[in-house]
Amino acid sequence: MSIESIREFIKEKSIEFGAKPENEFNKPYVERNNTGKEALKDNGAYFGFIHSEEEASGPFHDFSFTIFPSENDKPWLICLGVGSSGFKNDYELATFPGLRRLYSRLTNDRGFCKSDFSDIETSLPKSITANSDLQHLKNTIKTYTKVLPACQIVDNPESIDGKKVIAAFLAGYAKLRDWPTNKSHRKAISDALEPFIKDELVDDSVEIKKLFEDRKYLVLQGPPGTGKTRMAKKVANEIGARTFFTQFHAETTFSDFIYGIRPDIKNKELSYKETLGIFTQSLKYALNNDNEKVILIVDEINRANLSNVLGPVFYLFEHKMEVSNIQIEITPELKITKLPENFYVIATMNTADRSLAVVDFALRRRFAWYSLKPKPIKAKSFYKEDFARIQEIFDWYASSSELSLQPGQGYFIADSNEEMENRIKYEIFPLVREYLQEGLLKNAKEEFNNYFTSRINQSLFE
Template sequence: MIEENIDFIIECAIKFGAKPELEFNKPYVLRKNIGTEALKDNGAYFGFIHPEEESAGPFHDFSLTIFPNDEKKPWLVCLGIGISGFKNDYELATYPGLRRLFSKLIDERGFCKSDFSDIETSLPKSITGNLDLQHIKNTIKTYTKVLPTCQIVDDPESEEGKQIIAAFVAGYAKLRDWPSNKDHRKAISEALDSFLKTEKIDETEEVKNLLNERKYIVLQGPPGTGKTRTAKSIAEKIAAKTFFTQFHAETSYSDFIFGIRPDTQNEELRYKESLGSFSDALKYAIDHDNEKVILIIDEINRANLSNVLGPIFYLFEHKMDVSNVEIEIAPNFKVKKLPENFSVIATMNTADRSLAVVDFALRRRFAWYTMKPKIIKSRIFFNEDFIKIQEIFDWYASSTELNLQPGQGYFIAESDDEMKNRIRYEIFPLIKEYLQEGLLRNAKEEFNNYFSNRINLSLFE
């Protein structure tokens, strides 16, 4: 059974682009230690190691390692690191995408380190003390610090077991950059698909339900993800009276709540009272309690929120049971709580690094919904360009840098020429700015290669 599984991982590797028949530039070194004594919990394993390593002895860098047994008991399939540590793969170990990929291949019976370059931390007790793995506990103990991720496979001969093993081989193929044509990439995608599939979500419906529950929400995400469009769509869906305002650096309390302004219709200088956009919406909601009212605040974090909100900050409690404090909105206009028919949808661009920081008190009062770039079904959506940019971000971007990925709105065009212009005059300058600010440094060559091939422009000219 073990030899059959060794043949299986080799077949997978070839399907994913490895060419072991080459005399030079081999894609991997096959290692195995499956003798009778080794299988008595004395370090039995098989798998692939870095192609520059020797066929025997201690080795460096990432490996595909499987700990088997011949008693029809569970196996452990792992991405491992040679006990000699890193030589060529340290930078690769720091790429967030590597962890993102393998974290999706495991379930509650697996484990994934938060840092793949960490070779000092041991596996948790959920693995080392797992009763299903007692037959290989000494073997696991030997390698406990050099297994960034692993998954228990109950039956390697089953369809499910083979899927898990094939997925780990596919992950290793991506790590080693084996695929060289569409067939290889398709085979890898098919091996990973069942693990990487995300549940399709109707964002508008989900946000609508959240608004119904929480009343005050912020839609946050990168540019082009349809935040403002979604806010307007929800208001339309629930047939609400909509008020709209957009914050900017100079937005003030008098713009949003109440102020006085010069009356330009008179020859003499006079001032008149002026309700801000919030007060207009609130007054309408109070006067029309049978209607739903939504105030949309676009780019909420572009303003100094403490100055803009002032005392009304207190009112944003979606469940205010005791309202014994009266807040003055304007002369002769005071409220103890916001009416039930009044809601707020704000939007926030997470890619804008020059914005005001949102404090924790405001975060507590609003519900926060993250909108991510996504593929959309449309004849005018350039799927390949979107996927290529997404893959670069997914592999190289930190969690914070993922907030910079251009959304689907950037990839809508009526023709290829129009799409090239969007890349040339919108996406290219955006990515260049990111790199100039020291962001996504590890991805610079990938981005440069994409732009050079797609629009014949280099980021470094």
């Protein structure tokens, strides 16, 4: 296999990705090429790109795009590396969740991706160092074992599949080095990454209905704008169920949801009347119509104190509950040992609301949990470029827990650009500013500010 042909290939790709041809005054990278005859005898042969501020020879710092080649048609190792001198400019970049998130999707079971890219003290696992396909690079890999955050074995780098891996690793490097300066560059990078990061299209309603076959009590969780309530109603409608609906709030009580007594204000004399909550109404309907599916939708389930709201009824929400001789009183006239087979519950939970009560583990065990994530939709009224930009910022800077804060696709539906600008100005902008004020997504503040300044001419810091 020709090292020179691959070197030319990555140079051509680097230009497509936004790295201008190397010249004396504007170096997008420094190329390293240590592929002499002696080096190729498992003596540290490599080539690729390092930071533009580094020297052409000797030890270097920071992230590199590195390829460990071999002779005689044996596999190569394609890597995101770190110079043996450690970090100088890239340590903060190494801590960005999106960098690891990206490269984890570029590696498969014949590769490796570290859990912490700032870690240059931990060696590669045996799946790489002792891999039978890489014994011809054993000494070379041992030399650099602590400074390879991500790597992938490629059997034939000149094949179509081999070049796809090389282009994807280089595209990731182009992103972290901010090479792209126009739409053409960004599209070239996206095209190179797409085979590896394209999300599998999942029909959520189909998956939820399948889940219902085994689990009757389900929570749909996700950020605002992901259509949780809409999805709950859609699933109920598609399975032909009789639907009951309620929305919890901070003052929801047992007497609101299950059963209580209230003063009869229409009576001149003081008297009380019983009140059946929405749970009891839907339960009685299910008991009296056992040939019909009944779904109770509980919107914003974590806005209330669930222990107070459910009381002893909490016991009944048991997955595949066996027949019990323990009776739970719903009303003075209604006591049951288990919930009927035709009774289902779908609840929704907004994962971005930081003020809500934490859902306890007992409830988590009794319900199945299905996450709805922000996703682009096919509609003329959907502003996909705004959605993609916000998604890109979250994907690069947000921690795993902060991903649950990303505004869903519902925020990006508008009938005109003026309406979309107003949605950004009066909905997305205040939401992001609140996140930042709470100390969330701190590393992304300049990216968000740049987006809002260019899109609606409004700064986060005014």
